[in-house]
Structures are given as structure tokens and as C-alpha cells.
Amino acid sequence: MHKTLKVIALAAAIGISGGALAHAEQIKVGFAAEPYPPFTSPDASGNWEGWEVDFQKAVCAEAKLDCVITPVAWDGIIPALTSKKIDIIIGSMSITDERLKTIDFSDKYYNTPTGVIGAKGAKFEPTPEGLSGKTIGVQVSTVHQVYANKYFGENGATVKEYQTQDEANQDLAAGRLDAVQADSIALDAFLKSDQGKDCCELEGMVKDDPAILGAGVGIGIRKGEDELKGKLNAAIKAIRENGTYDTFSKKYFDFDIYGG
Structure with a gap:
């Protein structure tokens, strides 16, 4: 009993709820609802697969985020992010000055012509x-x-x-x-x-x-969410350095999709 009270008191002191202790932070990952091979497409059972799905899984695992795939109509995907229907966009969205007026981006995670x-x-x-x-x-x-x-x-x-x-x-x-x-x-x-x-x-x-x-493709994030942006940037860097990025990329490409 006393140990339980101490844990609760510690959680309150550092601003963590009981739910956060039990679960990783849940994040709704938005991307276009239509097939976009080889990045995202549904299999025969309706499960999404592709390079960007593998990338999302690797980044979320590295950042310790509980990510939920959330397909959204492409022409409404930025409004879905800003209205908090989704939390991030991992959908081959190029980092451009025009989009940066409305949302923020992580570091790039690929760049192709x-x-x-x-x-x-x-x-x-x-x-x-x-x-x-x-x-x-x-x-x-x-x-x-x-x-x-x-x-x-x-x-x-x-x-x-x-x-x-x-x-x-x-x-x-x-x-x-x-x-x-x-x-x-x-x-x-x-x-x-x-x-x-x-x-x-x-x-x-x-x-x-x-x-x-744009200057490559990045993860779309709401403005002001600097802590989440930091986690995602650190995760992108980590999977690039530990070989995870290259391992799943080789299933799809015979060149470096990350680009110059």
C-alpha cells in the first residue's frame, strides 16, 4: 500500500498520469487513404504495407510512441492535423515554405526527384x-x-x-x-x-x-509541438545510424532513397 502511494506521489510530482505510466504515448499517424505504392498500399486483408509503413513502425518504436495508422483523404490531411483529428503526417509530404506557414516538419526522411x-x-x-x-x-x-x-x-x-x-x-x-x-x-x-x-x-x-x-519529405507536425518534434528527429537520426533504415529500405529500393 505504501509503495503504491509512493509511486502515485512520484508520478504526480513529475507530471505523469497513471495512464502514461502504463502505456506509451498514442499518436494517430495520418497518410493518404488511397494506395501510393511503394510507400503505402493495403494488402488483400486491408492491412497497410509499404516502405513508409515500415518507416513509421521503425520511428515509432525508436521514439517509444504507440502509433495508430489513420488514413485520411489527401486534400484534407493538413486540416485533419491542425484540428487534431490526427497527430502527425507520414505520407510523402514535401517540406515547403508554403506548408510551413501552417504546420511544422521533422527533419527530412527521404528526398527523390x-x-x-x-x-x-x-x-x-x-x-x-x-x-x-x-x-x-x-x-x-x-x-x-x-x-x-x-x-x-x-x-x-x-x-x-x-x-x-x-x-x-x-x-x-x-x-x-x-x-x-x-x-x-x-x-x-x-x-x-x-x-x-x-x-x-x-x-x-x-x-x-x-x-x-521542397527540400525533401518530412513528418508533418502541428506548430508548437517541439517535444514531439524532438522525439521524431532523434528517432529518424537513430534509425539512420543503427542500420534499421537501410535494412527495410533494401526491401524496396536498390539505391539510397534518403538522397543528398
Whole structure:
């Protein structure tokens, strides 16, 4: 009895509740509700898997956080974070100045270039001149939408927006688009699929614009949550240094996705 009272008194003194003593801090991890291979996609049983799922599990384990996967519609994911429906975003979200006006980010956890794909044999450059007069598909509320509107839409291309990346890919395969812009890894996954390998090919990488495309992908966090940000940054650094990051990455990639 006296030992129990002492534990309760100690917990009160350092500001820890009884629930916190028994359980790790629970965190709702938001990401896009649609498949985005090889980063996130549901298996036949509806369980989410992919590189970013493995990354999330490794970071949460290192940071001693009880993370709950919480799929959210992509175009509402930042409002879901700021309204506390989710606690963090691990969903291939690029760190940009525009987003930093609303939310905060962890350190980057990967950085890959932006590519453009088209129909096999189309042969055009992923430049304003090469895409002039063509229709290019992008996912709504992404850095690719912003980039395509600025560099291609203002120079003679038609930019068509889609709720999901898969919808854009499907319209390209069906001949309703001339091109699709997205992260090069996501596009590579489509080009290796049964449908993609027969219809489409990589046209090249767009010219980088860090102000739009960002300085890599980070974990989205509400502003002011510096303690959580510190835990996540420490966890990212730790899994990079102890080899965990490389171990699960090798299941998906034959190159360093972390980038320069």
C-alpha cells in the first residue's frame, strides 16, 4: 500500500498520469487513404504495407510512441492535423515554405526527384517547351500540382487535377492524358506494374525548384509541438545510424532513397 502511494506521489510530482505510466504515448499517424505504392498500399486483408509503413513502425518504436495508422483523404490531411483529428503526417509530404506557414516538419526522411511519364514512343522533354499544347495530370493538393501549373500551365499546357495519383495514371494509360507528373519513385512503381509497363515510359526529370518541390519529405507536425518534434528527429537520426533504415529500405529500393 505504501509503495503504491509512493509511486502515485512520484508520478504526480513529475507530471505523469497513471495512464502514461502504463502505456506509451498514442499518436494517430495520418497518410493518404488511397494506395501510393511503394510507400503505402493495403494488402488483400486491408492491412497497410509499404516502405513508409515500415518507416513509421521503425520511428515509432525508436521514439517509444504507440502509433495508430489513420488514413485520411489527401486534400484534407493538413486540416485533419491542425484540428487534431490526427497527430502527425507520414505520407510523402514535401517540406515547403508554403506548408510551413501552417504546420511544422521533422527533419527530412527521404528526398527523390520529380519525374514525368508519357505514352510509350511519345518522346518529349519534361520542359515547358516539351509539354506545350499537351495535357498533363497531377494529384490535387500536391507540390506537383503547384509546379505543373507554374511551369507548364502558364506555358501552353493543360493541367488536369485528380484526387488520387492512381486516377491520373489510369487516364494516362487510357490515352486521356499526354503526361503525368509525380515523385519519381511512385511513377517507377506504376511503370513496373502490369498496366504501366505496357503503356507508358519515363520521359525524364523536371528541373528542380526547391521553393515549390521542397527540400525533401518530412513528418508533418502541428506548430508548437517541439517535444514531439524532438522525439521524431532523434528517432529518424537513430534509425539512420543503427542500420534499421537501410535494412527495410533494401526491401524496396536498390539505391539510397534518403538522397543528398
